[in-house]
Amino acid sequence: MELEVDIYSYYDYRDFIHDYYENRKLKNKRFSLQAFGLRVGHSKMSVKYVIDKKRHLSLDSLREYAKVMDLHGCQRDHFELLFRFSKAKNNEEKNILFSKVLKSKNKKFKSKFLDENSLDYFSKWYYPVIAELSYVEGFSLDIEVIRKALNFSVSYKEINEALVFLKENNFLKDSGNSDQMIKVPDELRSFIYKNYVLKTIELSKLAVEKLPPQKRESFNLTVSLSNERYEIAKKMIQSFRHELHQVLANDEECDRVIQVNLHMFEVANIEKLGMNDETI
Structure with missing residues (x-):
């Protein structure tokens, strides 16, 4: 069977599974989540969690999906590579795997992708x-x-x-x-x-x-606040970011380059102490 969804066009293996399922369903109205689940040995809800990106597969389950979706050789290898990339636990590992994903794509198409640039x-x-x-x-x-x-x-x-x-x-x-x-x-x-x-x-x-x-x-501020004020602060930063860019962009008399970093992040949350838990 020739795939109408190209595995090399994806970066998350679950997106590919989703589109494979939608493509099969268009061809055959009887092809349901339950039918797909029976083929891969999962319940229909398990399949739904995967295609909705709410859950990852195990490597063994991934290989069952590959068989059902008729992925062999280089396509299966690329599918497993996307799986490892999607599940990478830190940025360093993700960078290494992303380079491998691009090499796999380029090996197939013998060209450089804009996303690599x-x-x-x-x-x-x-x-x-x-x-x-x-x-x-x-x-x-x-x-x-x-x-x-x-x-x-x-x-x-x-x-x-x-x-x-x-x-x-x-x-x-x-x-x-x-x-x-x-x-x-x-x-x-x-x-x-x-x-x-x-x-x-x-x-x-x-x-x-x-x-x-x-x-x-430089500016530094540590302050306690409510969730409502936190959301207000986020919106103010977003608004300032756009205003600053509008003021600075397209200056015809440039004599320097600057880097502006704006970061606001939570350093503590009372909910973690269980003090804001309404259940008894």
Whole structure:
């Protein structure tokens, strides 16, 4: 049987199972969750939990699904790779597995995907910085000039690799399509964003340690509040973020590049102590 849903188009194995099921149901109205469950040895509710992304499969169950969905050889291997990627417990493991997912896709199609370029763009803190630096008056492709302009240490080799990548993918001003937007698949947005945030947090630590006060602005607040005020604070930060971007974007007289990080997070919650539990 030839699949009409392509396993290589997915990043979460459960999305593939969902679309496989929907595709089979369109072809055969008798193909229900219960029928699917009987084939893989699960109840219909177990199948539903999986396709709704509320539950993961075990590796043994995954292989039963692969048999039922007629996945063999490289397709089955890719399916298992997506399973491992989806279940990765930390960002380091997820990064390693994501690279393997991309290699598997590229081996099949012998081409580079835009999402890989997106991952590369956010893989180093200085890639977006150099891209933005190209909009500053007097910018030069001279590696030594760029190295001196950066406030944090980046090697000659790293800058050269960055320039090659940014030029090839039109991320620099006057490179053919400098207004190109970074397009990231929805299912990867959280993963790639988290990677980049972690890198910029490390950069923030360096800024506090190495930059003089006139070259940075820092603010720190620890406060107790209700859930209602917490939600208000979130909305205020979101509003400020959009307003700040509108004010700063498209400045025609740029002379520097800045990094702005805004993080608000819960450090303690009384519910964990059971003091807010209404049950007796």
